[in-house]
Amino acid sequence: MTDNILTITIGAILVNNFVLAKFLGICPFLGVSKKIKTALGMSGAVVFVMTLSSLVTSVIYKYILSKTFTVAGTEINLTFLKILVFIVVIAALVQLVEIILQKFSPPLYQALGIFLPLITTNCAVLGAAELSVQAGRGVLESTIFGFCSALGFALALILFSSLREKLDLAQVPKPLQGTAIGLITAGILAMVFMGFSGLV
Amino acid sequence: MTIILTSLIFAALLGAILAVVIGAAAKAFAVEIDxxxxxxxxxxxxxxxxxxxxxxxxxxxxxxxxxxxxxxxxxxxxxxxxxxxxxxxGMKAEEKEKVIAVVKCSGGISTTERSPYNGVNDCRSAVLVAGGAKGCDYGCIGFASCARACPFDAIEIRDGLAVVHPDLCVGCGKCVDTCPKNLIVLVPASVDVHVYCNSPEKGPVKRKVCKTACIACRKCVKAADNEDQMIIKGFLIETNYDNPPISDLVEKTGCPTTALRLASKHAAGAYEGVSK
Missing domain, CATH: 1.10.15.40 (Electron transport complex subunit B, putative Fe-S cluster)
Structure with missing residues (x-):
């Protein structure tokens, strides 16, 4: 069990990094990586939402979607609805968290506020839920996987944003300025993370 | 058929439950905002x-x-x-005079002695290395730290010199904080006459490194309607913003180094390469 959790942790953070190995969540990776401060805010929101959504979706999958039951003499299995259900549940969950946060923790709401709605339908969040289902993980393992995947996302985002802050001051050839050099940097960063493959 | 029906009912049910939950939460945890x-x-x-x-x-x-x-x-x-x-x-409106930023330097690449510099293209970095890339220790470095800080794109780097466009500048003061040479000042927008020099050195020393420095010849002080309109500060002359001269002064003076300029014409590039 502990061995398995260790595998999940290292696998999700380094080897199968969501951004740099699986190419999920590229949109916020490029969008909010111009400053370390916003990258930190986004990372916090992603860790929060992904952990929570992995927990909830794995519970729903385990106790409702994967069960076979009989309706009017026909055996029915609703597994095929999982992506639809996951999207709706995650979006509703984020909305709920936002409402509650605004009431009970205004400072945290201020800090995460702008980023929370941004990640309601983030593919990384859905990806964590979907991949856990595919790998046949239980509720605890799914939650840990979601948490660690989000940490991996945060690691990539913070690394990338600190590189981009430095890039702002560098003399970049004109055709490569802006997003172009950002994408090249992301590519090199992804190649660096390829060095971890085979670790798990 | 049963599968389609069941999944439809399931999806509708899920949506309804979530809607009720969110609606209830929004009611229960409503935050009153003015x-x-x-x-x-x-x-x-x-x-x-x-x-x-x-x-x-x-x-x-x-x-x-x-x-x-x-x-x-x-x-x-x-x-x-x-x-x-x-x-x-229902408050009382307060009148506030509009201010704009002025970069107190007129030394572009073509009019200033320049030393080689291969470092990071940022004024604050350049200042760490022997006070910047230009011969004058007090002038604009021209690496656009202020232009990058400006949220309104009101600062243009022309010929290695930061130039404020008075019609775009709103006077927020972001650039004032970034300039490592403290060159940028906020002045009343109604005043158009400024001395574009910040160096406290003696005239000949300034002229050695910059063709457009203020050499404190006092021509403008004499040409002004009222002696009080231009203030002499050591080897530098400054507009008295409490008692500003009218825009005619620039033409009347015929400043020998063109350090005395109109902000509007300076932004339009009227003084490029005219130093005598």
Whole structure:
């Protein structure tokens, strides 16, 4: 069990990094990586939402979607609805968290506020839920996987944003300025993370 | 058929349950917000420049409604806009004179002695290395730290010199904080005559490194209607912003180094390469 959790942790953070190995969540990776401060805010929101959504979706999958039951003499299995259900549940969950946060923790709401709605339908969040289902993980393992995947996302985002802050001051050839050099940097960063493959 | 029906019912049920839960939560955890805050924030320019001293327009709007901060503190909003907000809240509108930024240097690449510099293209970095790339220790470095800080794109780097466009500048003061040479000052927007030099050195020393430095010849002081309109500060002359000269002064003086300029013409590039 502990061995398995260790595998999940290292696998999700380094080897199968969501951004740099699986190419999920590229949109916020490029969008909010111009400053370390916003990258930190986004990372916090992603860790929060992904952990929570992995927990909830794995519970729903385990106790409702994967069960076979009989309706009017026909055996029915609703597994095929999982992506639809996951999207709706995650979006509703984020909305709920936002409402509650605004009431009970205004400072945290201020800090995460702008980023929370941004990640309601983030593919990384859905990806964590979907991949856990595919790998046949239980509720605890799914939650840990979601948490660690989000940490991996945060690691990539913070690394990338600190590189981009430095890039702002560098003399970049004109055709490569802006997003172009950002994408090249992301590519090199992804190649660096390829060095971890085979670790798990 | 049963599968289609069941999945339809399941999806509808899920949607209904979530809708009820969110609706109930929104009711139960509703946070009361003064509706005036949103209206006032909408009436503000939305530039989020921070020139008012608050973290963006929304924060400033909150401060106006809750703490009675005068709307005229916003450098971007015109007197009319600020008056509209004040009227909406039943406050007394305060008149505030519009200010703009002026970079007190006229030394471009072609008129200034320049030393080689291969470092990071940023004024604050360049200042760490022997005081910058130009011969004058007090002048504009020209690596656009101020232009990058400007939320309104009002600063242009022309010929290695930062030039403020008076019609775009709102006077938020972001550039003033970034300039490592403390070259940028906020002055009343109604005044057009400025001395574009900041060096306190003696005339000949300045002239050695810059063709457009103020050499304190006092021609402008004599040409002014009132001697008080231009102030002499050591080897540098400055516009007296409390008693400003009229725009004619520049033509009347015929400044030998063209350090005395009109901000509007300076921005339009009228003085390029005219130093005698």
């Amino acid at each position: 509706p005036r805050i949103e209206t006032v924030t909408d009436m503000l320019p939305g530039a989020n420049c921070g020139g008012c001293g608050y973290a963006g327009c929304a924060d400033f709007g909150k401060a106006i409604v809750e703490n009675g901060v005068p709307p005229s503190q916003c450098p971007v909003a015109s007197a009319k806009d600020a008056g509209r907000i004040a009227e909406y809240l």
